Amino acid sequence: MNLNPSIRLKRRISEGSIKGVLFLCAALSIFTTVGIIAVLFFETVEFFKEVSILDFLTDTQWTPLFVDKHFGILPLLSGTFLVAFIAMCVAMPLGVLSAIYLNEYASVRFRTAVKPLLEILAGVPTVVYGYFALLFVTPLLQKIVPGLSGFNALGPGIVMGIMIIPMISSLSEDAMSAVPRDLREGAYALGATRFQVAAKVVVPAALSGIMSSFVLAISRAIGETMIVTIASGQQPRLTINPLVPIETITAYIVQVSLGDTPAGSIEYKTIFAVGMTLFIFTLVLNIFSHWLKERFREEYK
Amino acid sequence: MRAALILRNKRRDRIFKVVALLSAILGLVFLATLVIDLLYDGLGRINWSFLTSFPSRRPERAGILSAIVGTLYIMGLTALFGFPLGVGAGIYLEEYSRRKNWLTRLIEINIANLAGVPSIIYGLLGLGVFVRALNLERSLISGALTLALLVLPIIIIASREALKAIPFTIREASYALGATKWQTIFYQVLPAALPGILTGVILALSRAIGETAPLITIGALTYIAFLPESIFDPFTVLPIQVFNWVSRPQQAFAVNAAAAIIVLLAITLILNSVAIYLRYRFQRRLKW
Amino acid sequence: MVKDLSFTISKLNAWYGDKRVLKDINIEIKTNSVTALIGPSGCGKSTFLRCLNRMNDLIASFRLEGSIMHEDMDIYSSGADPIEIRRRIGMVFQRPNPFPKSIYNNIAYGLRIFGVKDRSTLDSAVEESLKKAALWDEVKDNLNQNAQTLSGGQQQRLCIARAIAVNPEVILFDEPCSALDPVATAKIEDLITEIKEDYTVVIVTHNMQQAARVSEYTGFFMLGELVEFDDTQKIFTAPANELTEKYITGRFG
Numbered sequence: 001m002n003l004n005p006s007i008r009l010k011r012r013i014s015e016g017s018i019k020g021v022l023f024l025c026a027a028l029s030i031f032t033t034v035g036i037i038a039v040l041f042f043e044t045v046e047f048f049k050e051v052s053i054l055d056f057l058t059d060t061q062w063t064p065l066f067v068d069k070h071f072g073i074l075p076l077l078s079g080t081f082l083v084a085f086i087a088m089c090v091a092m093p094l095g096v097l098s099a100i101y102l103n104e105y106a107s108v109r110f111r112t113a114v115k116p117l118l119e120i121l122a123g124v125p126t127v128v129y130g131y132f133a134l135l136f137v138t139p140l141l142q143k144i145v146p147g148l149s150g151f152n153a154l155g156p157g158i159v160m161g162i163m164i165i166p167m168i169s170s171l172s173e174d175a176m177s178a179v180p181r182d183l184r185e186g187a188y189a190l191g192a193t194r195f196q197v198a199a200k201v202v203v204p205a206a207l208s209g210i211m212s213s214f215v216l217a218i219s220r221a222i223g224e225t226m227i228v229t230i231a232s233g234q235q236p237r238l239t240i241n242p243l244v245p246i247e248t249i250t251a252y253i254v255q256v257s258l259g260d261t262p263a264g265s266i267e268y269k270t271i272f273a274v275g276m277t278l279f280i281f282t283l284v285l286n287i288f289s290h291w292l293k294e295r296f297r298e299e300y301k
Numbered sequence: 302m303r304a305a306l307i308l309r310n311k312r313r314d315r316i317f318k319v320v321a322l323l324s325a326i327l328g329l330v331f332l333a334t335l336v337i338d339l340l341y342d343g344l345g346r347i348n349w350s351f352l353t354s355f356p357s358r359r360p361e362r363a364g365i366l367s368a369i370v371g372t373l374y375i376m377g378l379t380a381l382f383g384f385p386l387g388v389g390a391g392i393y394l395e396e397y398s399r400r401k402n403w404l405t406r407l408i409e410i411n412i413a414n415l416a417g418v419p420s421i422i423y424g425l426l427g428l429g430v431f432v433r434a435l436n437l438e439r440s441l442i443s444g445a446l447t448l449a450l451l452v453l454p455i456i457i458i459a460s461r462e463a464l465k466a467i468p469f470t471i472r473e474a475s476y477a478l479g480a481t482k483w484q485t486i487f488y489q490v491l492p493a494a495l496p497g498i499l500t501g502v503i504l505a506l507s508r509a510i511g512e513t514a515p516l517i518t519i520g521a522l523t524y525i526a527f528l529p530e531s532i533f534d535p536f537t538v539l540p541i542q543v544f545n546w547v548s549r550p551q552q553a554f555a556v557n558a559a560a561a562i563i564v565l566l567a568i569t570l571i572l573n574s575v576a577i578y579l580r581y582r583f584q585r586r587l588k589w
Numbered sequence: 590m591v592k593d594l595s596f597t598i599s600k601l602n603a604w605y606g607d608k609r610v611l612k613d614i615n616i617e618i619k620t621n622s623v624t625a626l627i628g629p630s631g632c633g634k635s636t637f638l639r640c641l642n643r644m645n646d647l648i649a650s651f652r653l654e655g656s657i658m659h660e661d662m663d664i665y666s667s668g669a670d671p672i673e674i675r676r677r678i679g680m681v682f683q684r685p686n687p688f689p690k691s692i693y694n695n696i697a698y699g700l701r702i703f704g705v706k707d708r709s710t711l712d713s714a715v716e717e718s719l720k721k722a723a724l725w726d727e728v729k730d731n732l733n734q735n736a737q738t739l740s741g742g743q744q745q746r747l748c749i750a751r752a753i754a755v756n757p758e759v760i761l762f763d764e765p766c767s768a769l770d771p772v773a774t775a776k777i778e779d780l781i782t783e784i785k786e787d788y789t790v791v792i793v794t795h796n797m798q799q800a801a802r803v804s805e806y807t808g809f810f811m812l813g814e815l816v817e818f819d820d821t822q823k824i825f826t827a828p829a830n831e832l833t834e835k836y837i838t839g840r841f842g
Contacts, residue, residue, distance in 0.1 A: 008670050011481060018483045019397055025389030026398075029411040029457075032450050036422060039429030094324045101321035114325060121328050123573065124335075125511025127540040128562050131547050132335050135555055162331050169325075191307075193314035216417070223419025225514035226540075230547055250421050250514065257424070257518045263433060271518075275425045279418070286417040400649055470686040474748070477644060478699040478755055479676030488698065493689050 040279055043272030050266055056273070062236040062247075064270045065256070075236035076274060079246035083157045083228055084221035086242060090161025091217055095168025096203070096210060102169070103176045104198045115170070122166040130230030133159040138231060151233030151245035160227050164220060168213045175209025175296060176202050208296035212289045219285035223278065225250035249274045339566075343559025351560060355526040356542065360553035365561050367525045368542035371441075372510055372568070374529060375538055378445030379452065379509050384502055387453050388491075391460025391498075396486055416454040423451045424518025432519050439520025442532040447515050452505035459501020463494040496583035500576045507572040511565070513540040539565045595620040595759055595789040596641065601655035603636060605648065610636050612813045614655070618806075623781060623790040625800035625821065628810035629841065634793045637810065638761050641791065642678040643671045659759075676703065678759040679752035684768050685744035687736035687751070692719075692728055695736045695747060699755040714754050721787075722750035723780055742773025749780065753788075760784070762792040766799065778803050797837055801825050809833045 048056070051071045059072025098118070102111050138155035142148045148155075179202050187197045203210065233245025234255050247255075253271045261267045354364025390412075398405040427447030437443045467490050475485040491498075516538060517523075523545035525537040539561055546558035596618035603611035611633050618624050626634040636645065643664060645651045656663045664674050676699075688695050696715045705711060715732065719725040724746040728739070736747055745765060752760055762781070766774040781790055781803050794800050800807055801821060808818040809830075817830045828834045835841060 011672070015481055015483055019393075022389045022393035022397060025386050026393040026408050028386060028390065029408055029415060029453070032415060032426070032453070033411050035430055036418065036426045039426055040422075043429070094327060097321045097324035098328070101318070101325045105318055105321060106325075114329070117329055117332070118325075121332055123507070123511075123569070124332075125513070125540050125565060125569070127511070127513050127543045127547070128335070128339075128566065131543065131558055131562060132338070134547060136335075136338055162328055165328050193310045195314040195317040196310065198317075219417060223421070225419070225421045226544065229514075230544065250419070253421055253425070254514065254517055257428075257520065258523065272425060272429075275422060279422050282417065282419055282422075283414070286414060290413075468686075470682065470684065471688060473644070473647075473682065474686045474688065474751075475698075476647060477642065477675055477680040477682075478702065478751065479672050479674075480698075480702045481672060484702050488702070489688055 036279065040272055040276040043269050044276045047266070047269035047273040050269070051273075060238045062252075064267050065259075069266070071270070073249075073274060073277060075238040076247060076249045076252055077277075078238050078240065079153070079228075079232065079236060080222050080248040080250070080278075082153045082240060082242060082246060083160065083232060083248060084218055086153060086157025087161035087164055087221045088214070088218060090158055091164040091168050091221075092214055094161075095165045095213070095217070096172055098165060098169040099172035099176060099210075100198045100203070103173050104194055104202065118166040118169060121163060124163070126163070126224065126226040127230070129159050129163055130156070130227045133227055133231035145243065148243045149233075149245055151231065151235075152243050153232055153246050154242040156227045156231040157242065159231075160221055160224055163224075163227070164217045167220060168210075168217050171213030171216065172206065172210045175206035175213070178209065178296075179205040206296070208292050208299065212292035212296065215285050215289035215292060219282045219289065222248075222285075223250065223282050225254060229254045249278045339559050339562055342556055343561075343563050346556050346560035347563060351557075352564070356524055356545070357526070360546075360551060360557055363546075363554075363557055365539065365542055365564060367528055368537050368539045368561065369564070370528050371521075371525070371536040372538045372565075374441055374532075374536065375444055375448065375516075376506055376510055378441060378532065379448045380502060380506055382445060382449035383452055383456050383505060383509075386449065387456025387502070387505070388460045388498055390453070390457045391464060392486060392491075394457070395461050395464040396482070396490070412454050412457055416458075419514075420451055420512055421514040421518060423447055424515030426450070427515060427519040438533065439522070439535055440533045441529055441536045443519050444516050444521055444536065444538075445532075447519055448509045448512060451512065451515060452509050455505040455508065456498075456501050459504065460494070460498045463497025463501065464490060466497060467493050496579050500579045500583065503572055503576040503579070507569050507576070510538070510572075511540055511569060513538075513544055516541060517544075539568075593620060594618065595622075595659065596791075597656075597658040599656050599658075601637075601640065601653070601657065603633075603640060603645070603654075604650075604652045606650040610813050611640070614815045616808060616815055616818055618789065618791060620789050621785055621787075622806060623785050623792065623804040624806040624808065625804035626791065626793045626808045626810060627795075627797055627800050627836070628816075629836065630795075632810040633813040634808075634810045635763055638680075638763055638791060638793050641759070641761055642675050642680055644675075644680065646671060676755050677757050678761065679755065679757040680761045680763065681745070681748050681752055681765050683764045685741060685748050687739070687744050687747050689735065689737055691733045692736050692739075692747060693732040696751050696754045699751060703755070718750040718754040719747075721753050721784060722746045723776065723783075724750055740773070742769050742776060745769060745773070745777060746780065749777075749784075753784070757788065759789040759791065762790065762794075764793055764795060767795060774799075797825075809836060811836070 055071055056073055059070050060074055061070035061072050062075045063070045133156040137159055138150060138152065141155055183201055183205060184197055187201045228248045229251040232248060232251060234247050234251065235245040236247040237244065239246065252274060256267060256271045351364045353366050354362060355366055357363040424447065427443055431437045431443040431446050432439055471489055472485050475489050521537055521541055522535055523537065523541055525535065529536045543558050543561045546554040594617050598614055598616045601611055601614040602609065614637060626638065628634050639645045640653060640657060653665060657665060662669060688698065693715055696718055697711045700711055700714055716725065719728065724743060727743060736744065739747060766777055778799060792804065804821045807821045807824040809816045809824065811832060817824065817828060817833045824833060825837060828837065
């Protein structure tokens with residue numbers, strides 16, 4: 001009954017090697033993460049051999065490309081977070097309201113028509129949004145807001161916010177539809193309107209899930225590159241004024257990459273140092289968002 | 302007293318409904334405005350010479366030939382790397398690692414995390430590893446490898462979903478005939494899951510062709526007046542060409558940018574439509 | 590060289606994780622006979638069946654002790670090859686599970702995975718198996734149609750043809766008719782009675798009348814134990830064990 005042992009051996013070897021190759025494909029994700037951390041870490045360490053961490057964290061000027069070099073990251077951070085803040089001011093309310101409408105009010109037809117269209121918003125290449133922010137939104141805003149400079153944080157912030165709406169809307173919707181029907185029906189039975197049910201029952205119940213989507217959206221906003229590179233400017237400035245040119249971390253990296261920066265120079269190392277900063281922020285935010293989502297899931301097991 | 306309260310609630314409900322509806326469609330209004338503005342500015346500029354000329358200092362002479370060719374090459378190479386790696390990973394995670402040991406969990410966490418890393422960080426990774434460490438220079442292959450890593454999570458997740466959708470009974474029937482694991486996967490499960498997998502790959506590609514930041518970081522140039530002849534040559538892509546033109550002050554370049562965007566969006570639209578069509582046919586064909 | 594006994598099972602115990610699902614099973618299956626396994630839901634008869642072709646290997650938490658001899662070899666010994674075992678001991682499942690391919694390719698698959706490439710060999714194997722499964726006349730004009738467009742009964746007969754095509758010695762049936770209507774069920778029962786001349790058949794069934802109709806030997810399982818095993822006639826007219834009698838008279842199950 002025993003089959004020819006050499007066939008069995010050949011088969012075992014081939015099945016085993018196939019499994020090995022497939023495993024390597026899967027393990028590539030680990031190598032990618034290790035690669036990112038290694039590349040950023042290595043160059044950042046080199047950077048901090050020349051620049052003190054204290055300067056990096058406290059200097060209020062960022063001028064590594066000038067003759068008089070300052071390496072304070074605060075201006076880049078303020079630019080990054082200023083734009084993200086404006087984007088969130090747009091995206092949070094509109095995202096949640098959209099989600100409420102789609103989940104609590106809209107007919108199935110409306111939902112099936114509108115949802116994919118909203119997804120398109122999320123799929124448009126960000127250069128296109130940058131173009132729009134610079135050449136349409138900013139000029140438009142300049143008619144309303146006096147003193148708005150050609151490069152600023154307001155226009156790209158608003159555009160970025162609209163781009164992020166589908167993310168918040170769809171994740172919040174998922175959270176809201178996970179809220180059990182009986183909670184809603186109990187409220188309706190007492191005579192509540194849809195607004196009251198939405199505002200007082202569903203949203204509070206889905207809050208962790210909604211918050212999770214906010215945190216994820218912030219992470220997306222601070223990591224966004226092309227909109228701000230095109231429309232926000234290249235003037236690192238420690239300010240909260242949305243009407244003047246600023247520079248974000250991401251825009252700075254682009255600026256340096258476009259130039260002829262020799263590898264190993266201090267300018268080259270700066271993009272990794274700020275890149276590391278950005279990576280740490282988004283990592284922490286992503287983890288936090290995940291934790292919020294897990295808490296939400298636990299509540300509705 | 303009661304009646305007044307009910308009336309007030311109803312009115313609030315109506316107002317809220319309108320506000321919420323407006324929120325939902327604001328994005329669409331924005332999108333429509335964007336499209337109309339683009340078409341208005343750029344549609345007239347698109348002609349055969351625009352599509353077949355190289356960029357130039359003179360906006361009327363400038364075209365997107367090198368950008369389109371670069372985009373197509375990048376798309377092809379990214380698919381070449383991304384498809385086998387992504388599908389392979391998906392197969393391993395779905396079919397081979399049933400027992401959720403710590404290594405599998407680690408891989409899954411990594412994939413989920415990588416999906417949330419900003420694309421410019423991938424650019425830095427590509428710069429450090431492909432351009433510098435592996436000495437591939439600022440070439441098509443560096444760009445394609447970087448983008449492949451970027452979209453790998455999308456392909457892996459789509460592959461897993463497609464594989465998960467194939468009922469276990471198919472695998473059972475195959476094993477019962479004396480097939481090995483790989484025979485079962487390769488001859489039965491994969492072919493059945495292929496439409497779903499392809500949908501994922503196409504969506505990944507449509508994301509990849511719009512990516513600008515990582516390619517700029519690895520050194521794709523913004524002004525290329527030639528076509529790459531090998532995968533080790535420098536290149537440019539449509540979104541970078543758009544970026545280059547948008548950054549110029551002359552109005553005529555803005556028109557060029559709008560026209561290039563229309564071409565880019567058209568390609569993206571075609572890709573997404575193919576993906577949606579595939580998904581539709583996939584759902585129709587299989588009546589489990 | 591046809592042996593009398595197709596299977597000799599001794600002291601078979603099996604677990605899913607910590608839960609013991611088969612207790613001390615001892616049984617002999619005769620070659621070219623039809624043996625039915627009956628018992629209430631969850632009694633272990635399907636688990637037992639799947640031990641015979643090592644399909645339980647696919648379940649991570651499964652563990653087995655004891656021996657299952659098929660023609661002088663313990664199929665769970667370290668020298669045994671599950672692939673070859675499954676080719677020689679085929680299985681038909683509860684719900685018909687044809688591949689989403691053509692009728693032809695469904696049947697040819699089993700041969701292709703063992704390296705058969707020659708078109709005419711495949712053609713004749715397909716025709717022969719479909720004839721043996723009493724399906725040939727219904728589908729011979731369109732072997733390229735998708736197998737899933739067939740009716741439930743036809744699909745199940747296709748699955749039987751598919752199992753036959755690899756030339757097994759044994760065919761295991763795991764409640765093959767539970768998803769089918771009475772007409773289709775009758776066709777399959779006739780088929781089983783016909784094919785027993787060429788194959789050893791073991792069939793798990795919920796339907797006692799079916800067991801009485803098609804089988805020569807019947808085993809009654811309960812709570813993981815083989816309560817009684819004897820000629821079908823005896824089991825259904827004069828069972829030795831009180832539990833068996835209670836089950837077949839419908840007191841429980």
